[in-house]
Amino acid sequence: MQAVNRGRDHCYNRAVPLAERVRALAVSALVMAAVLWPLTWHADRDSFPLSSYPMFAHNRRSAVLTAVYAVARDARGERRYVPPEVIANREVLQARAVLDRAARGGKKGVAILCGEVAARIAAGQGGAPLSSAVEVQILRGRHDAGRYFDTGELGEEKVLGRCPVTR
Numbered sequence: 001m002q003a004v005n006r007g008r009d010h011c012y013n014r015a016v017p018l019a020e021r022v023r024a025l026a027v028s029a030l031v032m033a034a035v036l037w038p039l040t041w042h043a044d045r046d047s048f049p050l051s052s053y054p055m056f057a058h059n060r061r062s063a064v065l066t067a068v069y070a071v072a073r074d075a076r077g078e079r080r081y082v083p084p085e086v087i088a089n090r091e092v093l094q095a096r097a098v099l100d101r102a103a104r105g106g107k108k109g110v111a112i113l114c115g116e117v118a119a120r121i122a123a124g125q126g127g128a129p130l131s132s133a134v135e136v137q138i139l140r141g142r143h144d145a146g147r148y149f150d151t152g153e154l155g156e157e158k159v160l161g162r163c164p165v166t167r
Helices: 018-040 092-104 106-122 145-151
Strands: 064-074 079-081 133-144 156-164
Antiparallel strands (some): 064 079, 064 133, 133 156
16 A cells, blocks of 8 residues: 655645644744743743743852751751751741741740750651750751852851750
């Protein structure tokens, strides 16, 4: 059986009317224009659902990150980062918001959160990695991400509060 070349006017086993081909071309052109349109915007403009992805389009001014976080220390002084579900819940950004709010609350806010986290660890939350913890610290750290990922070196840390894990 020999294949029959029906040319550009056929699709599978049927002829494609000119109107349908024009409509397909117009829809394709509109979709391409919508995808490329953000490239014409100013670099700082961003709009849903069309985006120029400015968070990836610009160089960061600095790789230094300042964050508030919690660590648990064992009797030997070894530290383990307290996971988000022990601080608030499984959502990392919500745990970060809880830590930031406690830090903004000053010593009282940090003491309350520190005590809650220590009580959760004492009750067994955090599992085996935190089972030997004797102290919780709430820290504000300023770290150079490049240096940390290259060498493991931590930056400056300030202890905002500390409390014992009482079992």
